[in-house]
Amino acid sequence: MKTKVKNICCIGAGYVGGPTMAVIAQKNPDIKVTVVDINAERIAAWNHNDLDQLPIYEPGLDDVVLEARNRNLFFSTDVDAAIDAADMIFISVNTPTKTYGKGKGMAADLKYIELCARQIAKVAKTDKIVVEKSTLPVRTAQTIKSILQNTGNGVKFQILSNPEFLAEGTAVQDLMAPDRVLIGGEQTELGMKAIAALVDVYSSWVPIENILTTNLWSSELSKLTANAFLAQRVSSINALSELCEVTGADVDEVANAIGKDSRIGPKFLKSSVGFGGSCFQKDILNLVYIAKSYGLNEVADYWEQVIIMNDYQKHRFAAKIIQTLYNTISGKKIAFLGWAFKKDTNDTRESAAIYVADQLIEEQANIVVYDPKVTAQQMQSDLNYLNTRSETENETFLTTIVDPYETCKDAHAIAVLTEWDEFKAYDWQRIYEAMQKPAFVFDGRGVLDHEQLRTIGFQVYAIGK
Numbered sequence: 373m374k375t376k377v378k379n380i381c382c383i384g385a386g387y388v389g390g391p392t393m394a395v396i397a398q399k400n401p402d403i404k405v406t407v408v409d410i411n412a413e414r415i416a417a418w419n420h421n422d423l424d425q426l427p428i429y430e431p432g433l434d435d436v437v438l439e440a441r442n443r444n445l446f447f448s449t450d451v452d453a454a455i456d457a458a459d460m461i462f463i464s465v466n467t468p469t470k471t472y473g474k475g476k477g478m479a480a481d482l483k484y485i486e487l488c489a490r491q492i493a494k495v496a497k498t499d500k501i502v503v504e505k506s507t508l509p510v511r512t513a514q515t516i517k518s519i520l521q522n523t524g525n526g527v528k529f530q531i532l533s534n535p536e537f538l539a540e541g542t543a544v545q546d547l548m549a550p551d552r553v554l555i556g557g558e559q560t561e562l563g564m565k566a567i568a569a570l571v572d573v574y575s576s577w578v579p580i581e582n583i584l585t586t587n588l589w590s591s592e593l594s595k596l597t598a599n600a601f602l603a604q605r606v607s608s609i610n611a612l613s614e615l616c617e618v619t620g621a622d623v624d625e626v627a628n629a630i631g632k633d634s635r636i637g638p639k640f641l642k643s644s645v646g647f648g649g650s651c652f653q654k655d656i657l658n659l660v661y662i663a664k665s666y667g668l669n670e671v672a673d674y675w676e677q678v679i680i681m682n683d684y685q686k687h688r689f690a691a692k693i694i695q696t697l698y699n700t701i702s703g704k705k706i707a708f709l710g711w712a713f714k715k716d717t718n719d720t721r722e723s724a725a726i727y728v729a730d731q732l733i734e735e736q737a738n739i740v741v742y743d744p745k746v747t748a749q750q751m752q753s754d755l756n757y758l759n760t761r762s763e764t765e766n767e768t769f770l771t772t773i774v775d776p777y778e779t780c781k782d783a784h785a786i787a788v789l790t791e792w793d794e795f796k797a798y799d800w801q802r803i804y805e806a807m808q809k810p811a812f813v814f815d816g817r818g819v820l821d822h823e824q825l826r827t828i829g830f831q832v833y834a835i836g837k
């Protein structure tokens with residue numbers, strides 16, 4: 373007989389836990405879904421009456437939350453109560469790159485995962501299915517199982533791997549119509565039963581042929597592999613962008629030409645100032661670390677190159693700005709349009725903007741930033757995290773203005789760091805008139821109309837052109 377899930381708990385109310393559970397709850401009104409977090413401020417924001425105050429910005433998320441919240445979707449800080457009541461527990465906590473000890477700067481830090489496993493082990497009085505939603509190194513399910521099974525209280529656990537493939541900025545749309553849902557589990561009778569229970573949750577809205585089931589290790593490794601392949605495409609086209617610049621080829625034309633080959637495909641070929649986000653770098657470093665730990669040095673080196681190329685692309689963009697501005701940017705105002713790592717999100721983790729700003733501030737430029745969704749406080753904290761200089765110096769060199777025209781006024785140069793749609797619609801003539809001359813634009817996202825800008829009088833640098 374199929375086990376029907378009635379009560380879900382999700383530990384971690386972040387960029388993944390929040391939207392994923394909101395959609396699961398919306399699509400399964402008969403399942404009670406409780407999202408818990410130790411961050412009380414975040415939970416309060418999820419419960420805020422004003423939907424503009426939700427802790428993350430994702431197009432369409434407010435409507436989903438509005439429909440399901442307080443019906444069968446709840447946000448709470450009472451982690452123990454939610455664990456106790458649930459028959460299925462998702463672990464969706466952060467798994468950042470380790471900043472200390474063995475594997476520092478490479479391996480995933482699994483301390484939050486282990487804490488969750490220990491808390492589940494301590495609290496659980498009835499059998500549970502534990503679902504890894506966080507991105508984890510292959511074979512982590514073994515660790516979780518070992519912690520859970522050594523409690524000695526007779527409770528039985530099944531562990532599933534169900535990695536999340538949503539991209540920020542399109543999270544709701546990705547969750548509503550995923551290319552696939554991946555569920556890995558033990559290939560035993562009880563394991564298969566647990567897999568079937570989770571398939572049942574997703575099949576409320578995902579066509580059954582799009583729900584893939586595998587063994588645990590394939591599922592865990594597929595997540596790291598998917599991100600490595602995606603990031604590798606960006607680094608590949610970025611590597612070619614520099615060759616385009618020196619040969620007269622146009623990177624968008626090259627991308628279009630190769631993307632028409634159905635074996636290559638058109639997506640993820642947009643050259644840029646470099647990929648950011650909380651996942652790509654972390655997951656590839658993790659993959660590299662795992663390969664090295666098995667002694668697979670050539671495999672590790674192959675994937676590490678994706679990160680090396682990405683770092684180079686960010687560095688190259690900043691160097692181009694310095695060089696073009698006559699190798700002296702000390703005291704010059706440089707306007708940044710965008711700080712988020714991509715459009716339609718307020719997330720700034722690993723955003724290229726942070727690294728470009730840091731490099732320009734080393735040359736004592738005054739960076740003034742406008743981003744429609746990122747707060748000034750977040751920008752300062754991103755810069756401070758790099759630890760390059762004192763917080764006071766960062767406050768002096770990086771300021772934020774909430775109006776794009778004011779941001780660009782009197783600037784020597786504008787750098788586009790995020791591809792927000794609104795940038796295309798600005799009155800560029802007005803911006804030009806208020807700038808220092810020559811007025812430079814460095815389009816790190818290839819989003820502006822360069823011909824129009826040149827006609828106005830701008831000197832334009834665009835990646836791969």
Ligand SMILES: NC(=O)c1ccc[n+]([C@@H]2O[C@H](COP(=O)([O-])OP(=O)(O)OC[C@H]3O[C@@H](n4cnc5c(N)ncnc54)[C@H](O)[C@@H]3O)[C@@H](O)[C@H]2O)c1
Binds near residue numbers: 506537
């Ligand atoms: N951000 C994405 O787009 C994305 C997409 C797919 C997969 N992932 C993966 O999903 C995982 C979560 O990522 P995220 O972006 O949602 O992270 P996040 O930092 O936004 O959220 C994680 C949340 O977990 C909470 N938390 C940590 N330990 C806890 C504990 N012991 N008990 C209760 N709450 C705890 C934190 O307070 C935080 O609010 C990561 O493994 C990430 O790699 C992220």
Ligand SMILES: O=c1ccn([C@@H]2O[C@H](COP(=O)(O)OP(=O)(O)O[C@H]3O[C@H](CO)[C@@H](O)[C@H](O)[C@H]3O)[C@@H](O)[C@H]2O)c(=O)[nH]1
Binds near residue numbers: 652
């Ligand atoms: O052609 C492209 C595509 C993307 N990017 C950049 O790459 C980064 C990542 O973009 P994207 O993948 O769209 O967003 P993420 O939210 O980081 O999503 C990735 O990381 C998630 C976390 O693991 C996965 O779930 C998603 O499937 C995977 O796309 C951003 O800085 C983009 O600007 C480019 O420069 N060029």
